Amino acid sequence: MSDRFQFSVSATDGRARTGVIQTPRGEIRTPAFMPVGTAATVKAMMPESVRATGADILLGNTYHLMLRPGAERVARLGGLHKFMNWERPILTDSGGFQVMSLSSLRKLTEDGVTFASHIDGSKHFLSPETSMEIQRQLGSDIVMAFDECPALPATDAEVAKSMRMSMRWAQRSRDAFGDRPGHALFGIMQGGVTPELREESAEALKSIGFEGYAIGGLAVGEGQEAMFGVLDYAPGFLPENKPRYLMGVGKPDDIVGAVVRGVDMMDCVLPSRSGRTGQAWTRRGQVNIKNARHADDPRPLDEHCTCPACTGYSRAYLHHVMRAGEMISGMLLTWHNLHYFQELMAGLRAAIAAGTLSDFVAQFEAQRAQGDIEPL
Ligand SMILES: [Zn+2]
Secondary structure (H helix, E strand, C coil): CCCCCEEEEEEEECCEEEEEEEECCEEEEECEEEEECCCCCCCCCCHHHHHHCCCCCEEECHHHHHHCCCHHHHHHCCCHHHHHCCCCCEEECCCHHHHHHHCEEEEECCCCEEEECCCCCCEEEECHHHHHHHHHHHCCCEEECCCCCCCCCCCHHHHHHHHHHHHHHHHHHHHHHCCCCCCEEEEEECCCCCHHHHHHHHHHHHHHCCCEEEECCCCCCCCHHHHHHHHCCHHHHCCCCCCEEECCCCCHHHHHHHHHCCCCEEEECHHHHHHHCCEEEECCEEEECCCHHHCCCCCCCCCCCCCHHHHHCCHHHHHHHHHCCCHHHHHHHHHHHHHHHHHHHHHHHHHHHHCCHHHHHHHHHHHHHHCCCCCC
16 A cells, blocks of 8 residues: 555546556545545445445545534544544545535635534634645545635636636645645636636646646536536646546536546535435436336346345335335435446446447447336
8 A cells, every 4th residue: 555645547548547546545446436425424324335335435525524523523533534434535625615505694805715604603714724724634635725616607707716816725725735645635627618717727726736636616507518518628738647536526427428538536426315315326327216117116226236225125115115214215225326336437447448438438328328127
C-alpha cells in the first residue's frame, strides 16, 4: 500500500481512461463510482455491504457533518473512518454546494458564506479556511476546495464573476490545506457552459496545482445534452496525469457518457435514494417495483444479477415489502442498485483495458432499449 496519493493511468480507449488512485487507505480503481454517505452512513447499508458491492471509496458531506454531529466531535471520536466504521478512502465535499441548496439566510461575501442551518436555524460560517479545517477534522483522504456554485439560470457575466471568486477561493483552499502527505486536495473547475470560462478556470487551477481536478457546476439541472456538451471539451483542459472528478453524476447513461469523455470519478445519491423509494436500476433500465405488475411475479429483479436482492427474493416479495413500508425493502433495493452501479463501473474499466469500449457502450444501449422484462 502506498504512503502517498498517486494516480496512474493503465489504459486508454479514445478519451476514456482506466487506472488506479493509490492512497494510504487503499486503492481506488478508476473510473470509480462513489456511493454517498451523507450523514456518515450510506443509508440502509452496512459499510461492509457497501464494500461488498465493489465500492473502493465513499463520499461524505461536509455541510451535513459540520451541523450534525459536528466535525470537532467526529475528530474527538477518532475521525470519520473510525466513527462510521469504513477504513477505506473517503472523499468529502467542501460544503459549498449544500449551503447553496439546503441552508437559508445566506450571506455571501469574498470572505465566505454565512448561513442558517436547515436543521435548527443555527448560524454558521463556511470559507475556504473553515472548510479545509472541517475536512481535516473529519480526516478525509480527498478534500475538495471550497467553491461557489452560482444559482441557475445565470448570465455569462454572473458565471464569470462567480468562477473568478471560486478561483481565488481555490488558492485560499490550497494555502489552508497545507502539507498533508497521503491526503489530496482537488480543485474544482467552474465556468458554466462557456468554453472560454471553463478554460480560464482550468488554467487558474493548474497554476495553483492540485492532486486532482473536479468538473463542477454540472448535473445541476442543465440536462444531459448540455452536460455532455461541456464534457466534450472541458476534460481536455485538465492535466492528463491527474484524476478528473465529475461531481453529482449520475444516472447510468450519464455515467457511461462521462466515462467515454474522459471522466475518472463520479458520485451520486441516486442508487441509494431511489432504492428507498422503490426505483431499481437494471441493465434493462429503470424498474418501479411498486408497480402492480410485479405483485405475482416470482422472478428476480434481474436474473443475471448476483446481489442478495436478486439471488434471494422475487419481484413479488420486493413489491410487497416496499408497499408495506418494511425496512428491508430499502435495504434490498439499495444493495441491488449499488451492486448494479459498481458492476457497470467494473464493465467500463474492463472494456477500456481491453480496448472494446465502443462495443460495451453499444451493448449497454441495446439492453436498455429492450426495456424491462415482459410481465408474466
Ligand atoms: Zn440485484
